[in-house]
Amino acid sequence: MLGSGAMSNSFEDIEKAKTILVIGSNMTVAHPVVATFVHNAVQNGSKLVVIDPRATKLTEWADMHLRLKVGSDVALxxxxxxxxxxxxxYDKQYVEQWADGFAELKETVLRYPPEDTEKITGVPxxxxxxxxxLLAQSKPAMLMYTLGITEHTSGVHNVFSCANLQLLLGNIGVPGGGVNPLRGQNNVQGACDAGALPDSFPGYEKVDDPVARRKFQKAWNVSNLLGYEGLRLPAMLEGLKTKKVRAFYVFGExxxxxxxxxxxxxDCLSSAEFMVCNDIFPTKTTEFADVVFPSAAWSEDDGTFTNTERRVNRVRKVSPPPGVARPNWWIFRELAKRMGDTWASSCAKDIWDNEMAPQCSMLNGITYDRLEKESLQWPVPHALHPGTPHLFKDTAHLYRDVRFTQGRAHFKAIDWTxxxxxxxxxxxxxxxxxxxxxxxxxxxxxANAVGLNDxxxxxxxDISPExxxxxxxxxxxxIQLTTRRGSITVRAKVTDEVPKGMVWMAFHFYKNNSNWLTNSAADPISDTAExxxxxxxxDYPAV
Amino acid sequence: MRHVIFNNKKVEFTENQTLLDTASVAGINIPTLCQGDTCYCSSSCGLGIAENVDTGELISTCTTLATEGMNISTESTKVFEARREKLISIFSKGAHNCFTARLPEGKCAPGHLEARELEWHEQECPAKGTCTLQKLAGKHKVPVMDIPLKIETPVVDNRSPFIARDYSRCIKCGQCISVCQDIGQNAISRCSYNGTWHPTVDIEKCTHCGQCLEACPVGALFDKKAFGIAKKKVTKVQTTCPYCGTGCQLQLHVKDEKIIKVTADEDVAPNMGRLCVKGRFGYDFIYSENRLKTPLIKEDGKFREASWDEALDLVASKFIEVREEYGPDAIAGLSCARSITEDSYNMQKLFRATIGTNNIDHCART
Structure with missing residues (x-):
């Protein structure tokens, strides 16, 4: 989401929560092991509330299911x-002590009495x-969300709303509380931490901060670091068409x-003048490339993944890559060399221990040697620091979904769109x-693992029985599905998981992929598509 | 403080604590086949017995609550013999031909040859070496080879692509049912069969996570992919799952540089022994024949194989050419949220420090 959008708390907090509030997360499918912990908490007496348009498996365990209409989260x-x-x-004492902006929030939300919002949200x-x-009585509540919150044109506002609610209830900064996004890909956290973002260096230092630029110029022995944000993915794609971007490098996506x-x-990819890919398999994207580099895959290289609770985990090599495939860090290092830069680090451990960890304040205390013995959640500011399972105690400034500055949080009054x-x-x-x-x-x-295709x-x-x-x-x-962007003919599954008026699809296979239909309209702040x-x-039968 | 005496040693207990739990806390081992953190045992295995020294009675430690002053022996001859009898009974009801799988015909007790004919029995039992029943048999001097076998539930369920369910070896401990309830799936239940029962799975509800595999103390439930691979020279390597942001810790069972099975350890965060179907069974994509194995360069619309030097030189020279003609911002890169952090670090460094642009992103937005 917003760069360091990690969980404020940890999975071990799930059992400490009196109430678990899940918004826009089908976790039995997308994060199945986390869902088992939620199930155990429910068995032990925690209340479970699910806010989702679909009657997912999780709703079978829930005390309440608020079946909101798609896209009405802020109003709800x-x-x-x-x-x-x-x-x-609400927790008046907490709000007075910790939060600013309550008057504006109050003014806004008083315009959303439940009787009036019912027609927007569909929730009685x-x-x-x-x-x-329930939320007022049964505290702390742990709020967990996934892409049901963020993949909207109001995605950032949805996240702010989650944070507002948890602040108002005094649930931020406590075990068993917090605002907890379950991140989708296995190392999206690590990629963010490493600075694979157009606005920030490794460790979330901003490219427009001259102090940060000086720091990284020194570290990388260069003098040319740019001080303005680069292009985000949607603009890169668009740039291929407008020729603002002439060469495009896609790694593992x-x-x-x-x-x-x-x-x-x-249309954009086929306009690319020159395109390079690193991958472990040929994909639809590699078809557009001019050069394809074969990469080492998971378990063919040593390294780290960082999970959604900011836990830095080792990935270990057990076999060599096939053919002449090589690690990705090596490919980038070779390209740098051929463009005139010689980099010292010649393995992932060197990169972490000698470059990334020393350069990122939240990772300063994490070394490969420590990871052999311990499981560490950042921030780990020094070698003796035990890690941080709960944010917002001493480290408020590192979490950006809610901005605690000078020890206070700020409500953001948000209107529904x-x-x-x-x-x-x-x-x-x-x-x-x-x-x-x-x-x-x-x-x-x-699809290349034996058995899952079975x-x-x-x-x-998925479509409702009605x-x-x-x-x-x-x-x-x-049945045939058509949007303003495309049309596919796809097999139907009739299920009361989805409400009347809605159809639901995934995007795993190239053929009949839902992305032939989806809208690239995006959140204006995060650029996350809807x-x-x-x-x-x-249409049935298909026309 | 309240005490019971176990094997002449004073042991503390708490309110409503069973003798089994009391012993377990004190580090006294009472063998059971259904013990485990996830077990809702109702003394179904019958092994958790001990002797009340004062009365000479055998009692079930799983169901008897500790009371002040009880004097218990878990190692008396009486207990040993009773356990042995129980083990012989368990062995006699299933296809437990583990010690006779390779013996010539004349040397096997009745039923052992028939057991070999069953599906999945052409190889050694997949639990050999890790089987709790086998270990207990050894410890209690059970004459496994001589016990006539009468297989109560010769039922095999192969519907899952990953999990074989061979109920001919099932000892009806109920651990698979308990664990499936515990994780919220509730896909396994009891199914009546010829006056007894075996577990059965609702395949529509089952998510093939394989938690039941880890719970099975014998070779009734096993990993199809690992079947028939001898466990000699297998090493374990801890690593992180390549699917989703949970970051489950996997134990890779590696033989000859190849992963043959994936399990998880109960005391390792964040997943505490739990895995999902992708994490446990989805590891072998790396061995697919579809892997990219050599650099490719497109010529006249078709890819041809190339050396690293040729491909790297081509890309480097093209990047330099574009930068010279259109500036560094005419180059853009998308990093990978699935690969290791260090790869992303080097890619953004290539873009920022070497190429000279901040046009580096990844799919964090989705």
């Missing part, structure tokens, strides 16, 4: 806060009132499958997308 959370303030249930007012009272609006993405594309006469359904259990991302790994080998569209009945089709019938909501038409 504002209405919960409305009740907390109107009924005087009495359910909102019960939830607000398959944007031709996983980015929204595939026709547009393919609808999704970029809402259903109309021509495209009357909402299409929302996500993950399925048996595959991962573009499925280049899972469990799922194609895209499927809607399927109205069209007269059933499970396994092929994968969770666009307008779609159903």
């Amino acid at each position: 959370i504002n209405s919960i806060m409305n009740v907390l303030i109107a009924e005087g249930l 007012a009495e359910q909102v009132v019960s939830l607000a009272r 398959d944007p031709a499958t996983t980015e929204p609006d595939m026709h547009h993405v393919h 609808p999704s970029a594309e809402i259903p109309d006469e021509q495209y009357p359904f909402v299409l929302s997308t996500g993950r399925r259990l048996y595959h991962y991302n573009c499925s280049s790994q899972t 469990l799922l080998s194609e895209e499927i569209v 809607d399927a009945k109205r069209f007269g089709f059933g499970t396994d019938d092929m 994968y969770k909501s666009c307008a779609v038409r159903i």
Whole structure:
């Protein structure tokens, strides 16, 4: 999300939470092991509240399920806060001591009484009132969210709303509380920490900060570091078409499958003047490349992954890569050499111990030697520091979803805005997308593992029994889905997991991928695309 | 403080604590086949017995609560003999031909040859060496080779692509059922069979996570991919799962530089012994024939193989050319959220320090 958007707390906190509030996270599918801990907490008496348009597996264990309409999160959370303030249930002492901006928040949320927001959210007012009272009584509450919050044009506002709610309840900075995104990819945290972001160096120091630039110029022995933010992925793709970008280097990702609006993405990629890929498998994206480098895969190289609770974990080599494939860090180092720069580090341990950890204040105390003996969660500012399972005690400034500055947090009053594309006469359904259990991302790994394809080998569209009945089709019938961007014919699965008026798909396979349909409209702050909501038409039989 | 006496030693206990738990806290080992952190045992294995020294009675330590002054022996001859009888009974009901799998025909007790004919029995039992039943048999001098076998539940379920369920070896401890409930799947239940029962899985509910494999104390549930691979020279390597942001710690079982199985250790954070289907069974993508093995350069719309030097020189020279003509911001890069952190570090360093642009991103936004 916003760079260091890691969990404020840890998985071990799940059992300490009196209430677990899950928003936009189908964790039994996307983070299955975390879901088992939630199940144990529920067995031991924690309350579980699920806010999701779909009746996911998690709702079977839940005390409450608020089945909101796609894209109405801000309105719903504002209405919960409305009740907390109107009924005087919020943590007044905590708010006075720790937070600014309460007056503005109050002014805004008072415009969202549950009776009025019901028509936006579809959630009955009495359910909102019960939830607000539950949250006030049963503390601390641990809020967990995933891409159901962030993949909206209001994604950043959705995150702010989660933070507002937890601040208002006094649930930030306590074990069993916090704002906890479950991050999708195995090392998205590590990639962010390493500075694979256009606005920040390793350790989240900003490129527009002259002090940071001087620091990294010295570390890298260069004088040319630029002080303005680089392009983000959507702008890079667009730049290929406008010729602002002439050469494009894609490492280990398959944007031709996983980015929204595939026709547009393919159009951009095919405009590239020169394109390079590192990968372990040929993908749709490598087809567009001029040069493809074969990479070492997981377990063919030593290194680290950092998980969603900021835990730095070792990855160990057990076998050599196939053929002449080489580690990715080596490929980048060779390119640097051929462009005139000689880098000292000649293995991942050197890179971590001699460069990255010393350069990143939150990683200063982490070495490969320590990782042999300990499991460490950053920040670990020095060699004797035991790691930080809970943020916002001494390290508030390192967490950016909520900004504690000079020891105080700031409420952000947020108004609800609808999704970029809402259903109309021509495209009357909402299409929302996500993950399925048996595959991962573009499925280049899972589809090449023996057995997972036996469990799922194609895209499927989930649709409610009411809607399927109205069209007269059933499970396994092929139906046509069309949006303003594309059209696919895909197998239907009739299930009451999805509400009436909505269809749901994943994006694991190239054929019939939902990204032929999705909208690339993105959050103006984070540039995260609105994968969770666009307008779609159903045709049966296909036309 | 309240005490019971175990094997002439005073041991403290707390309110509502069973003798088994009391012993376990004090480090006294009472063998059970259904003991485990996830066990909701109702003394189904019948091994957790001990002798009340004062009365001479045998009692179940799993179900008897500790009371003040109880004098218990877990090692008396009576206990040993009773356990041995129980083990013989367990052995006699299943396809436990583990010690006779290679013996010539004349040397096997009745039932042992038939057991060899069953599906999945053409190789050694997958639990050989780790089987709790086998260990207890050895410890209690059970004459395994001479026990006639009458297989109560000769049922095999191969529906999962990853997990074989061979109930001919099932000892009906119920641990697979308990663990499946504990993790919230509830996919395994009891199924009546000829006056007894065996576990059965609702394949629609099952997510193939394989937690039941780890719970099975014998060779009834096992990993199909690892079947038939001898465990000699297997080393364990701890690593991090390549799927999702949970960061589960895996124990890779490695033989001849190849992963043959994946498990997890109960005392290692963050997953504490738990895994999902992808983490446990999705490791072998690295051995796929589809892997990229050599650098490729596209010529006339088609890829041809190239040497590293040729491919690297081509990319470096092209980047230099673009930078000279259009400036460093005409080059952009997308890093990988699946590869190691150090790879991302070097890629952003290549872009920032060598090429001279901040045009470096990855898919953190999605």
